[in-house]
Amino acid sequence: MSASIAGSADPAKVLRYVFIAGETGFDPAKSNDLYSSHVTQAIEEALYTYDYLARPAKLVPLTAAALPEVTDEGKTYTIRLKKGIYFTPDPAFNGKKRELTMADYVYSFKRLMDPRLGSPNAWLFDGRVVGLDELVAAGKKSGKYDIDGKVAGFELLDPYTLRIHLTHPDYNLGMILAHTPSGAVAREVVEKYQDAQGLVMDHPVGTGPYMLTQWVRQARIVLEANPDYRGLTWDFQAGSDPEDQRIVAQMKGKKIPQIGRIEISVMLEDQSRWLAFQNREVDLFQLEGPLAPKALAGGKLLPELAAKGVQLSRIIDPETSVYYWNMQDSVTGGFSKEKIALRRAMAMAHNVQEDIDIIWHGEAVALEYPIPPGIVGHDPAYKSSIQYDLPAANALLDKFGYKKDSDGWRTLPDGKPLVIHYTARNDSNGQQQSEIWKKTYDSIHIRMEGDSKPFPDILKAEKQCKLQMRTNPWIADFPDGDNFMQLYYSKNIHQTNNGCYTSPEFDKLYEQTQKLPAGPERDLLYHKMTRILEIDTPQRLGYARYRNMLAQPKVIGFKKHPILNQEWLYIDIDKSK
Template sequence: MKSLWLRAPLLAAMAGMLALPFSLAAHAAGAADPDKVLRYVFVAAETGFDPAIGRDLYSAKVVQSVFEALYTYDYLARPAKLIPLTADGMPEVTDEGKTYTIRLKKGITFYPDAAFNGKKRELTMADYVYSYRRLFDPKLASPHTWLFEGKIVGLDALAAEAKKTGKFDYDSKIAGFEILDPYTLRIHLTQPDFNLGMILAHEPTSAVAREVIEKYRDGAGQVMANPVGTGPYHLTEWVRSSRMVLEASPDYRGSIWDFKAGSDPEDQAIVAKLKGKRMPQIGRVEIAVMIEDQSRLLAFQNDEVDLFELQGPLAPQLLSGGKLKPEFAKKGYQLSRIVDPESSYYYWNMQDPVLGGFEKHKIALRRAIAMAHNVDEEIRLVWNGEAIALQYPIPPGVVGHDPAYRSSIQFDPAAANGLLDKFGYKKGGDGYRNLPNGKPFTIRYSARNDSNGQQQAEMWKKTYNSIAIRMDGDVRPFPDLLKAEKTCQLQTRTSPWIADYPDGDNFMQLYYGPNTGQNNNGCAKIPAYDELYRASQKLPDGPERDLIYHKMTRIMEIYSAQRMGYARYRNMVSQPRVIGYKKHPILHAEWMYFDIEKRK
């Protein structure tokens, strides 16, 4: 059987109203206690807090705290269960899945801001439509255009016209977005989209206010430093790449904690501790950026951090066999551990003059490199065993994963060397291979400028040495890597992708040609793959779509533009004072759903 976080029939689930797992309190203002402070750590720097622009996990944690999408996920339910957030119930789906009618809860307000003359302003469906349009503004160059691309009636035509005229019309009518009244939106699709509900839970589709954008936008139309939303927290302090402070919004509507537990004793204990509490309880979240592994661990052990991610290099110091060592369990430390719905994959830039292209000798070069890399050894040495090797692009825990699939690319350095010999990559006098035209070449491998990145670069240096290819390491700050990657400037990198939503489409789109400049980091444009991807978009989850995904995966292997790597365990360790925390596979920020004791 497949291991799934969310399994269709999705349309049937959406068509009927689902009971809310938490009930909104009419006047829950001031629920959060300012003396309840959560101290948290990012392992890499954030980039900024515009929902339409940010594409890194760390910025997303702040975005999810400040802004709200129409939908979210049940805190405890596994498989992940879609639930309303600002929407007043699940969508009404008609016209065989091509029309979605969504109603908004009344009385939700944006945080008071100078853009509203220092007052609050009510959220309406016009804010969501404005936010969705922003994803298509050519000037903004959002990396999230793909979420609605080719799906909403009239939206692509509006973007195409803007590219011609140089001006994006935010006020023109679009047939695909029909606002029936301030609280009711009807979305008309070009074809059924079985993932639309999950897309409307993804933070790039959160509501932003037009007044805020127009007041604070930069020359590119972005608002990365002045997040103003309707969410439970607002950003009160930001020292770039160093420190962020979130404080609970005093007028936030709040909720009563009423999630349901299944048979899991851990969930039952969480329900016993939190049921009936008014949320959020935590009044302040202090976030520090700590790139170095040992610094994070020391800060936690010195009780300077309440909750942090114990990545692979640190795991042996606290864990044994996937559990806390007895001496740490006795201290009351808590562990929440999952296999992330993640794919860390290796890509080679298909636009690069050395690595890219479809000539046979270039395909042979990429395939030989892929065959020479020992994924199991990387997991053991870099991640201390805290990951599982992947054969398939869709990882465990995501709809469409196939645990029986075996890639045609396996570790075989002898065959890799033979392939390079066959296609003319002969060794020179220095022992390194040259291009078939006799010219020397060097591969540049890029990684984050932290200990993990250094170890990854060393592993890949070993790989390239095994096939006599020169390699230079290129370590950079995480935001710089993302910026260069988006514009196809990196030659090769290990790229981690954590599910935006728990469906295979979210992973197969990573290699779709038109998504170059968005999420297609290897900048691959393979016509046969792209044609099959478009066909898969018309299908619900099931055997027919699975067959297409298999064909797409084989095409990827034939051209060797990328190779699957691994999915890491996410080990979240917390102090004894943290109450009811459980790592969610999709939600990035969970602090509005758990509690913490006040420090003495």
């Protein structure tokens, strides 16, 4: 690598960024929240990533030399790694220069499956790779997971070539290998810094463009450009968006990264973030719905902000925000007629549009289908059988024995008190969500108690099936419907199935979709699966939010990507501004 490439990042170029909720840590085997993923994505590189400007999202190589060679009707992937990629120097390597090899990826993939870690990202490889499930089963049985055990599905042809043998055709594997938890970690780093559970949450070491240099938990994170990074040249083509031409003119041919330092602050309150941006203490941040009226009118930047050079990048997030009820809870769970009726009534009583109008100030679109717009498999014509209907909700509760006590509150059919606990983040947004759901429950005469928690605590309890109800947003890890339908697969309980829902019928159909490419046959199964969800009602579909990113005039080349968590590698800072 030439010195000019390695030294492209300018330490004087500082990007000040903000998180709207606290991170949990930076081990890709454990972290799966959006904010932690910002950091891990910048440090521990996956084999693949996405073209910065292409829409819809387009898979491209990152550490891989090319896109995978797919043979055997989608069951065999051959992947070649670029040579000469090195981990950031660290004491774990005993002063030696440590090259990235395919063995590091095999180690990282197998580590996601270690039962001791309880990784919420194990679903990425669960059931996919020949011999891997057997290794996991043996580890569970013996109590000792043999990470060096042979897995026939991971065939190392040489240090730079990996052939993956799948249990069934899988046309999404390339996107799985682009997802942040698939990034490479070095075994030496894990063995030197792991905690009692085997995790390395506070000492990430990777091959990426940035290094973690400071971390004050849920308050401040500082990343600095990796001086030994191999460097890339900014070379993307303009798409249909007129802004692309301007970005290409600003960035084409530059060595990246350009920005030498990323300073991240955690600010829970909307007003604090807005004031910090107004005072130019923040360069780039997400304008959540409650702040939209301060900066937007009709989806466009207010003239006074545009006159100051403030920039807006606006997309509909490839997400679903759903309201789920814990299917393992003694009150909200179960499949008896009265339990389904309770969930159906609660779902019908909630006015999603009111959420959008009040909490998000219109900055979201209501969803009818569990696969959101912009994702392969979305059906814009689908109409859910669960709609807002307050009289029908009350009638349903009356019919199935949810009688009212002397105070006017409904009881369970056996006469015991009926109370729903709704959990939300401990910020102004979470308070608003709780208030609107309190109004919903009041309208059907059900007591609700609000449960306010810090975001990391919510995630922890959720993975243990300990929350009774929550509004749960899921942003696409990869742009395919599988990423959203897997949220209800029973094997993903304690990972991504946060409502802890189990349906043998749904599972059977989901497993059939795993063997099909995107297309009408798979779409038909998705429709059947959606109807099952509506019958069982483990959740109520909510909305997909607009993501409005505001950037100061000095930020160059920024465009919000629908899949990448952050775009720091691809942008620049104009120091003159």
